[in-house]
Amino acid sequence: MFRLTNKLALSNLIKNRKLCYPFALAVLLAVTVTYLFYSLTFNPKIAEIRGRNTIQATLGFGMFVVTLASAIIVLYANSFVMKNRSKELGIYGMLGLEKRHLISMTFKELVVFGILTVGAGIGIGVLFDKLIFAFLLKLMKLKVELVATFQMKVVITVLVVFGLIFLSLMFLNALRIARMNALQLSREKASGEKKGRFLPLQTILGSISLGIGYYLALTVKDPLTALTTFFLAVLLVIFGTYLLFNAGITVFLQILKKNKKYYYQPNNLISVSNLIFRMKKNAVGLATIAILSTMVLVTMSAATSIFKGSETFKKVMNPHDFGITGQNVEKEDINKLLDQYASDKRLTVTKKEVLTYSNFGVANQEGTKLTIFEKGQNRVQPKTVFMVFDQKDYENMTGQKLALSGKEVGLFTKNKELQGQKELTLNDQTYTIKEEIKKDFILEHVPNQYNILTSDYNYLVVPDLNAFLDQYLNSSIFNQYYGGMNVTASEEEQLKLANDYSKFLDDFNRELSKEGSYVYGSNLADSSAQMSALFGGVFFIGIFLSIIFMVGTVLVICYKQISEGYEDRERFIILQKVGLDQKQIKQTINKQVLTVFFLPLLFAFLHLAFAYHMLSLILKVIGVLDATMMLTVTLSICAIFLIVYVLIFMITSRSYRKIVQM
Template sequence: MKMNLYPKLAWHGISKNKKTYVPFLLTSIGLVMMFYIVSYLTYNKSVKQMRGGDDMQMILSWGVPVVAFFVVIFLFYMNSFLMRRRKTEFGLYNILGMGKSNIARILLWQNFMLLVVSAAGGLGMGILLSKLAELCAAKMLSNQASLAFVIEPSAVRNTLFLTVLSFVLILLYSLGQIHVAKPIELLHGEKTGEKPPKARWILALIGVVLLGTAYYLAVTTREPVQALLVLFVAIVLVIVGSYLLFICGSVALCKMLQKNKKYYYKLNHFISVSSMSYRMKRNGASLASICILSTGVLVMISSSLCLRIGEDESLHARYPRDIEVSILTKDYDQSIAAASYIEQQVDAVLQASHQTRKNELAYNNLNFAALKQGSDISVKQYTEVSGTQYAESIDKLVMLNIVTLDTYEKITGTTETLGENEVLLHMFRGKYSDDSLNIDGQFQFHVQKQVDAYI
């Protein structure tokens, strides 16, 4: 058999089934384009140099494997339709004398053609729209983007690797289906009815547990730094749990409804429940993908909107005044002398510019980080923590801001009375559960009360 016959047959199969292959190619080109743009923003130096660009690239780096996962899932889902439509053609080739090795070569050429078109089209569209994505990122971060047009080599490499890997996996899956199928099964593959779906109770239960664990982590995690550490784990659990629930849990639910004779054997329920189990078996993966992507879009839109709406309030909370002057000293007497000097310099500048003080606040305080365990505060343990120990102790990390009673009364405009070794305590988040405070075992204080008023 001539070698050039295989590419001709492969191209003939694609051209004759263009109504099926065109949607597949458009989908694959869009997926490749999307992955390249995300990778481009992750590695682009111009984005990194923007104010806030490092944080954006860190978050995008977490999203790259998630996007890659969905690319593979969608390509597999689209390929299942192609194989179902092409089985009759392959069965006819087999009956006319072609062995399965010959059909495998046709499949190899078809996948190669689809790979070339998808990679070239997706990369071309991605490179064409990458600058627009960069400008949108600069607009979101209120920065100026570079006008230079750049093709990011790392993004091109990752995109080509993912595209080739996806089509290799699709080819192996298709060859496996052809290898195990009999010629008569291939010939009638498109007309063959589906086998009744089986209820996989263990996988459905695992999906419920994974999804419940993810939501538990989301509800119970309070500290912002700790939330960043468990965010990726929660996302993975939600994705896996959603797929198991849509694919296995939905079928298991339909089987459970079928066992309920009073519910199932009714005209309105009999057909709908029976057909629903077949539909969920066939379309569960695609519905789960749509659900997860839709949820991601809603989370992104709502989070961005909340950040935009609360931008001024957050800015005022963090920086309530236009100018801040800080003096770092290790001695209290030095801080008093330095504060007096700063006062004189500020007055001189204001007098020279014909300005007056407004919304002024000046005070001395002692700031340091420590680790909290119950009523014990340890500065020493914090200084010794490093590497993986820091990640394990992140939920115990606290920042202490200590002021004198006179300074507190000046700041809040209130009058308080404290005895010896007594303190007023204000928690930025939550409530302090103990009535004592022990710092490194050397300073013991009694918490007279917890107050709400502070800067």
């Protein structure tokens, strides 16, 4: 009998090839992407790249996510295949095959299927390994090289991982066969889904869960809170989506059924009846499509925005080739350090600036009345933050004069309550806003670390910075110096000086005797290399995660259409026999698919719209400071995804129509 199962295993794979094609494609892509991630993560060449720790950590995280997503996709595809083969397995049981024989047969099928697909996936991964590594180098803005990256340990690791995944499939398939008899197996595919229970309660819970998730996403104020709130909001939205689809589709179809003018039309009656017949399965499948589609949109929008925003971030954080920021030191010390280092390394200086500024956080704000944190006060998230500059430094940076005197100030503000105002009050001091400055004048002059922590920041220009500070001796105001210089040395030469520059400043810090005094430096070439490694790596991972999520989306849609096509085929044959012509069948099919097929897309766009505010705050921490660019990227990704989704709909609907009309 077991020899017979050997023959049946091979013949079944050939006979069910149309059902196995999407499964095979999913496994191929999952194995290929997993192999490429493993290969890049363990690639010894990564250790030679500037910013290697950053890129290795980023790839390591991506490797974990890709492996998990690949396992879920393979398990999901297998469950659809087994569901659609239940009748076949039931007939085998009726013909005399025992459960152990059926388990043996499916085991051998998976062994053959796994060897072919996993082997082919690794082969494709090896084939494209060099190109993918070169693509990563390109995204990281490094020298592109086609180098040998094959590693046997990566092949073994991928074989072990997918071996465990296929063992899980074998166990689940055996469990399915063991718990059902031949009659149950033969009827499993044809059996309708049971009507959901507690639909009103599910609808209420789903609405509450979705509402809380949306509320958290919209009301978050700062990036740090957004990071901690993000995963809670995601879980609530996923939970709410599944509940609303499970209950909402049922309610929606029942409403259509009660509408006599709509329901008692041949096309509508057939499509609505078919959907009601398997409403529970539709709910789970469509909710899964909605979640996967949202993942594609969020991942690709975020990754692309991070990559495109990298140049702006570099300019904001590193306005000069070499920079020094000092706390509790003299302005002249900063100037001497820059001159000394340029002289020691024989660097030709093309531009040099040494500026003084102060910064403080606002503990409370009532309109234009603001209270500064007191010295020693517990620091919490400030209402808004200020950087204060002397008007002489403002004139040096911009070449423009404000001619301030007394209590007059110039103000550049992102704080909505201060925009368009004529005066503001700091503690008990009221200042007249002589000019509201529209341009971010410190860009390319002074680094602004607040830009990545909050969207609510301000620059204040005062007539005399020292006189301004004397009024707030009991307040928590920090005085800082920044000096920067640009040089003629190439980026490669500057990069070689990065470690030496850090050591030079560390030596100076050890000589400082005043408590709380220190300086720290920035090297544009080194920071750019580190940022390019991070941003390029994140974009690289975003592309591949989007591919994985897109494969999952297409797979769910494809299997949904194919499985429902085979289920509906017999019903449409009966309808043809009672007089339904080909034109009416086509109209019925289109109506059936269109009724709910685009609901997941609508939900995906809705989820993205509500998540956009939170996402933009999180991306600020990573370096996406250009809000206009991010919005443009997000809308472009949505438009591309819409086109792809419509194409998938057209292709899968055609496959469905071919199946039911066979």
